[in-house]
Amino acid sequence: MTVAIIGGGISGLVLAHRLRSRGTAAVVLESSSRVGGNVQTRTRGEYLLEAGPNSFLDREPATRSLAGTLGLETRIRAADAAAKNRYIFTRGALRVLPASPPAFLKSDLISLPARLRVLGELFSGRGPRGVDESLAQLGRRHLGREATTVLLDAVQTGIYAGDPERLSAEATFPQLVKFERDHRSLILGAIRAQRAAREAAKGDGAAKPQLTGLLSTFDGGLGVLVDALAAALSDTVRTDAKVEGLTPTPDGWRIQARERGQPVELSASQVVLAVPAHVAADLLRPLDAPMAATLGAIEYAPMAVVHLGFAPGTTPKPDGFGFLVPAVEGKAVLGTIHVSTTFPFRAQGGRVLLTCLLGGTRRPDVVARDEDALAALAREELKAMTGLTATPELTEVVRWPRGIPQYTVGHLGRVASLDGQLKRWPGLHLTGNAYRGVGVNDCIRDATRLADALG
Template sequence: MTVIAVIGGGITGLALAHRLRFRGKDAVLLEAGSRLGGCIETRQRGGFITEIGPNSFLDREPATRELAASVGVEDRIRTADPAAKARYVYTRGRLRSVPASPPAFLKSTILPLGVRLRVVAELFTGPAPQGVDESLGAFGRRHLGHGATEVLLDAVQTGIYAGDMEALSVGATFPQLTKLEREHRSLILGAIRTQKAQRKALPAGAGGSEKLRGALCTFDGGLQTLVDGLARALGPAAHMGAKVEGLQRGNEGWRVSVTENGRQAELLASQVVLATPAYVTAGLVRPLDEQLSALVEGIAYAPIAVVNLGFEPGSTPPPDGFGFLVPGLEKRRLLGAIHVSTVFPFRAEGGRVLYTCMVGGARRPELVKLDEEALVALAREELKELAGVTTSPSFTEVIRWTRGIPQYNVGHLGRVASIDAALARLPGLHLAGNAFKGVGINDCIRNAFALGDALAA
């Protein structure tokens, strides 16, 4: 008995099952729903290509490139348009450009002069407190001061986690920041030294690889292209409409009880990977280990409503840049918006304009419960007040995620360590997915590859 059962058909489960089969293992994928991809789904309607979840990925993860190449879609990767380079934050009554370099930051108006000078004083930050899982807000204030933390750092986390920076763990959400602090004390000094080391490591005359250059990317046809490529590669090994009802550990492995398209069956597996959302995983492991179930169930999620607004050609000026984010201190109802038709012009036919607006998050979860008409009205009102968009859209689409983005709150690293310790009591059972060690597409694929290689070995 050598089959490995991967439960959950999101990007983690898909990448893991594919990796296992690539490494010569007999892996089957069990997805309870009627489609694969989880929160990744691309739709085409009314001249627009929209995403119900993630919109893009940064082309800096080797595993993502390798996965795309292995399923024949690497040549369909599309890079963001150069016009999308600028990014904005809504602060002090208007959209302000985020400076791209230290000299530009000192000259910019994104923060008042005194706040900018306080950021420069980060060079003299003291050592980190020992043995403390610090919140992102507390970490930011220690290094950057109150003003920059409330505007810039909160805007950054909003675009990734839609969270509460006083609750998020800096070590779990931005481990690169704690690494810079640990190794260099100052984030600014650490960034300068890291850039120098990277330049020194490049061969003479090299300008950087054409691949893995960190550019913002999607696929021709949207992120669904990667999901479809994985589905084709897995073929009959991917089972949809296959709901796992229970797990039982025996002397020779695992018995997986499955209801597939109305028929009950039992699968014998040497290894089982639960690549399901934390709240689903908690239910599946509860009969096996209540402590493990409680640990997994304790991972919170921020609800998100995605509101897509499309406009006919010439009805509203094309927006500049990638989009904008709104820090919590502004007390607005919009978390931010992506200028989709500027970032990826192919996603809006014939000069149409497409905005993707985000509503809710950990700060305003109640807004996600509004009906579709109210959410469209909210997005339109906020776009008018924040970005000056007065035209009526010809296309609207609302997607609600009542449990959208996992929140790596203070204590998350300890929780994950306790989960790993609990799993040691259940040999052959593994947990994967964006609830544990990275919420982004790149994180999910990298972690899936690492687990797949470990199981194959």
């Protein structure tokens, strides 16, 4: 059996690696000249920049096991203790996100009545059964309007850059929906889950928190993982190979591609689409228009990334991991990662590196601006929010017209439909960040699951 994997992002690479380790032949076809997809680490002088993801939580067993298999355990770097605090920009100031319930009650993140309303969550009821609620609906029922607008909006912005009125609660924060289902109250559910995790940790001697995990990367950025996978798969990956068509055959699939500009055809017994949903839709439209329509309904949030690097001594080292900006503040900046505080090795010699994320579904227009305009917008809003006035020695802008998939209301139904529609096409499979989780960990977990099902 040969599995043709279309798309050499982290999903496609992990799938190929796992299949190979199980003795199944695989070939990865990647349209661009490099593998890794969204994962793109670049060195610029004394700075290590991430164009896409910056970090992952070290709690995912599939990621840990992958790092172990690739011999990368010793290269994992957890966030510095100085990154402990996280901030939210609200009511004209950066305010720390409280780390415990007593700290929350004392904090000025939201008003006193709103904090008391959050306490009232202990008495809140369950939502309607069988309804795919929006994140904002779930949030308002449990936490009240202000906490939803400030707190929940900021938290989802940090992951989805989306609109809580449109995101599905169950598809984006399944744990919250499970807490409600099992315990009625989110707070009670969280307390009980934490208690259970502590008990489990006692049992196996594990020291790390199982619920949250530690924010981590590798000593050379996330590109270390991609490079290790690419090296292990050197004879399996074909770059500059853009797949343009698929045809079912009696014993599998024919794949039409353009490799280094030349048309080529390949045969495989199984095909996995590890490409963004809109690319999968384009490839499948001639075969299955309804399935293409389901795939095409998965939207993406456009994003821009602006890296700003500051020479030693030109600006103070900012505290904490960074800050998030709720939509109600009306900013184009969604949040800023204090990269040099979180991972000091990513800015050498006492330099300060900030990575601003802009746009999202709240301001899709900004991503179309040219690079100078985006950098100027980021600096202008940073100045207004944090008082930062120093001139950066490094500015780099990356645009993601289709950045993060949006799991809007109906997403789980769409994924279930896709599972049904795939049954019409034996030997065809989907994986990637569009379906069962948008993070690097989710992609690794889903690709591992699929490899185990196939190999």
